[in-house]
Amino acid sequence: MTDTEVADWWGTAVSRIEPDHIELRGIPVRDLIATTGFGAVIWLMLRGSRPTGAQARLLEAALVAGVDHGPHAPSIAVARITATCGVGINNAMASAINTLGDSHGGAGQECVELLEEIVARSTVPVETAAAEVVAQWRARGVRYLPGFGHRFHTRDPRRDPLLALVDEAAAAGTVSGVFARAARAVETVLNRGRTTPVPMNVDGATAVVYAELGFPAPLARGLFVLSRSVGVLAHAWEEMGQGRRNKGPIPPAVRPTYLG
Structure with missing residues (x-):
């Protein structure tokens, strides 16, 4: 397989990892650290979009309960x-x-x-x-x-x-x-x-x-x-x-x- 074929084989929209750079769903991880709660990050990783504050709070409540x-x-x-x-x-x-x-x-x-x-x-x-x-x-x-x-x-x-x-x-x-x-x-x-x-x-x-x-x-x-x-x-x-x-x-x- 060519390098391009291998890259396509492992293609993902979840994250982009390159030297000195990490993106999660298109957002640099540095912009998420200390600004986004864990529940909101779970939502982002699974859904590809940011939740509203109210959605994130409801999700976190369910996570805490279990x-x-x-x-x-x-x-x-x-x-x-x-x-x-x-x-x-x-x-x-x-x-x-x-x-x-x-x-x-x-x-x-x-x-x-x-x-x-x-x-x-x-x-x-x-x-x-x-x-x-x-x-x-x-x-x-x-x-x-x-x-x-x-x-x-x-x-x-x-x-x-x-x-x-x-x-x-x-x-x-x-x-x-x-x-x-x-x-x-x-x-x-x-x-x-x-x-x-x-x-x-x-x-x-x-x-x-x-x-x-x-x-x-x-x-x-x-x-x-x-x-x-x-x-x-x-x-x-x-x-x-x-x-x-x-x-x-x-x-x-x-x-x-x-x-x-």
Whole structure:
């Protein structure tokens, strides 16, 4: 291949790196340093444009909400276990991040997909659309709708602050509010005839934020990975400072039940 062919093979609009010069989406990095928040830079890198201040604040709120959920979360537990195995902090982070799949870390993406299906049915009232889409998901064998209910919290403490911010943003014209209405309609459908509520959780609330801000569903998962990486780093670093070796998922005195 010629040099031009190789350059074209690796062509990118994300960054331009040349001797003594770095641009991110066409903006010199020196113009971003100390002037642009990390959330705004994430937006710039993913979308190719700068967010407004209101958009950046809403994105950062969602990122903050997903940072940590303690060792109850497999990603955090794995970070701490790996950190005691004589590996570097990057290994601990990579091991933890690799646990973020459909069951742990993927609900935000799936919830955006759910909400998109509801919003696409714009010819019927949102309550009707929500009932129809929920019924279809149930018919496909989906037992737990992504973004609703929580095994630990009766009402996720991150839900209400995020939804309040979305409502404020909708009132100000920053977002449309259609995905928030769709999510609340799902919540209503799920709670009909129930004595124990199934409220929206953080995955649902962040899905609302990401959908309202125009991020495609797969990026809801990617953004959660970025967010949770902060908690993963903090827990791995703390564990490294505690001096344990070969920390297992259960205390050494506990013997797993033999089923053979």
